Amino acid sequence: MGRRNEYLRFLSFSRRSISSGRLHDLPPQDPPWRHHTSRRYSSSFSIPPCFPSQRPAISLHTLPAANDSNSTEQLTAESAVERSEADKIVDGMDFGELCNEFECISSPLVESTARQLARDILQLRQGDRSLGNFAVFVKYKDPIRKFTGREKYKRQLWATSALDNPTTSVQEMVMMSTSILKIKWTIKGKPKSLVAAIGGDLIIKVDSQFTLNQISGQVIEHEESWDVSSSSAISQAFFWASRYLFASAEAGKDLGDSVSSLTGRVSTEKQNLEMFPDPSGDPTKT
Secondary structure (H helix, E strand, C coil): CHHHHHHHHHHHHHHHHHHHCCHHHCCCCCCHHHHHCCHHHCCCCCCCCCCCCCCCCCCHHHCCCCCCHHHHHHHHHHHHHHHHHHHHHHHCCCCCCCECCCCECCCCHHHHHHHHHHHHHHHCCCCCCCHHHEEEEEEEECCCCEEECHHHHHCCCHHHHHEEEEEEEEEEEEECCCCEEEEEEEEEEEECCHHHHCCCCEEEEEEEEEEECCCCCCEEEEEEEEECCCCCHHHHHHHHHHHHHHHHHHHHHHHHHHHHHHHHHHHHHHHHHHHCCCCCCCCCCC
16 A cells, blocks of 8 residues: 555555656656566666667687698699789780770780780690680681681690690780780700610700780680700600600590591581471472
8 A cells, every 4th residue: 555655645646746857857757666676576786788889799800820831821822923023024014005096906815815825824724624715716827737716725735745844934025016925934854765865954945826816816816936945955855755655645635636526526416317307309209
């Protein structure tokens, strides 16, 4: 009853204050029942830090790195070094005036192709080299071998099959015109033949000339010439002999691919004739 009476007096006092307009002059007071609330339901409690403004700040810089992060960073740094050498060479090139006031005579993709060709040479890439830089029916030619088709660029390089740990370096890259790129580079390595290894390292100076499509930037013609005059007589003999053997093996692969392609084409045409017979023929004949 005591709590009820206090509550009624509080309501009566509040109504009189509101009606008289003196409520704003009174200090804020808690209702009387709060003074009698049991400890179990006390209004005094701590708010857990569940809101974003009250959560402890987490610094991303203090999070521990994964165990393999060092190796990943090292690989990234190494690849950056390899790329920077090619990029440095290309950055010093003059690609001419790609566009004038009236028309564009060459595409920026030409420069992109030049960068990738330099990387492929410096890394002696094979198999996974950037085939997109070559046209589908690109024509290749050197003093011994020639072929058509970019799929043949997937095959093993002569250098990796004939030399131990070959290394390459690019001496010069120059745009002869807006569509012709010339790269002078050197490959050096010890012959895998025990006899030829007596003559020391084989040094080959290569002149590569690429004719590029000015729109797509793709290589449509690729021609190479070699100079082995800096090598010993034994190394020179090994070079030409191994080159001829390599070209003969590649020619055999070319023949096999041609036969397989022809067989597949004939088989496909035969299936098409069986499914769609000649409508001009006599249907009574078998």
